[in-house]
Amino acid sequence: AQKVTQAQTEISVVEKEDVTLDCVYETRDTTYYLFWYKQPPSGELVFLIRRNSFDEQNEISGRYSWNFQKSTSSFNFTITASQVVDSAVYFCALSLTDTGNQFYFGTGTSLTVIP
Amino acid sequence: KAGVTQTPRYLIKTRGQQVTLSCSPISGHRSVSWYQQTPGQGLQFLFEYFSETQRNKGNFPGRFSGRQFSNSRSEMNVSTLELGDSALYLCASSLVQAAAGNTIYFGEGSWLTVV
Numbered sequence: 001a002q003k004v005t006q007a008q009t010e011i012s013v014v015e016k017e018d019v020t021l022d023c024v025y026e027t028r029d030t031t032y033y034l035f036w037y038k039q040p041p042s043g044e045l046v047f048l049i050r051r052n053s054f055d056e057q058n059e060i061s062g063r064y065s066w067n068f069q070k071s072t073s074s075f076n077f078t079i080t081a082s083q084v085v086d087s088a089v090y091f092c093a094l095s096l097t098d099t100g101n102q103f104y105f106g107t108g109t110s111l112t113v114i115p
Numbered sequence: 116k117a118g119v120t121q122t123p124r125y126l127i128k129t130r131g132q133q134v135t136l137s138c139s140p141i142s143g144h145r146s147v148s149w150y151q152q153t154p155g156q157g158l159q160f161l162f163e164y165f166s167e168t169q170r171n172k173g174n175f176p177g178r179f180s181g182r183q184f185s186n187s188r189s190e191m192n193v194s195t196l197e198l199g200d201s202a203l204y205l206c207a208s209s210l211v212q213a214a215a216g217n218t219i220y221f222g223e224g225s226w227l228t229v230v
Contacts, residue, residue: 046221047219105157
């Protein structure tokens with residue numbers, strides 16, 4: 001069975017602090033895809049990044065960075081120098097080769113950045 | 116480029132009634148999938164449509180149904196509404212049919228309250 005765990009339910013940080021959101025996944029498939037989405041209060045899930053299981057290279061995009069480690073089945077997300085606009089709920093998700101657009105989402109981490 | 120558009124954004128229905136939600140995918144996208152988001156169950160996959168055919172279905176009762184039109188627009192219907200159907204219903208679109216690693220892009224959702 002597939003499962004995505006985001007153990008951190010809520011995180012609060014002061015503006016300009018760095019914050020890491022954890023994501024642990026479970027699957028027996030050898031080929032899979034991992035995603036992060038951001039959900040502001042408006043409700044729309046905004047796509048942030050996609051990673052496939054063959055590419056463990058870490059990625060940095062501006063203040064965002066992602067650390068993918070197959071050995072620990074983790075795909076963590078770090079925001080550097082957090083800003084108030086980063087306040088949102090962040091979801092990690094998993095998709096498989098034979099279930100296509102059926103994503104398995106974690107329960108989300110609510111991030112509050114305090115000015 | 117317009118994103119995924121969902122209507123209506125907010126609605127209130129009475130138990131036993133039915134509801135129809137509409138989704139217009141990103142221009143050129145042919146696959147539409149639907150998700151239900153509740154505080155208790157999180158984000159759960161409902162179904163996916165491509166070329167007017169349902170390609171995949173999640174674990175929901177038959178009261179939940181959908182369809183897709185030739186212009187890729189999609190509707191989902193919930194009949195005999197129950198209080199537990201109160202949720203944010205999110206539509207997502209992708210360029211092609213469910214395939215490994217598709218990124219799906221979400222709309223802002225339809226907030227349904229059943230009273």
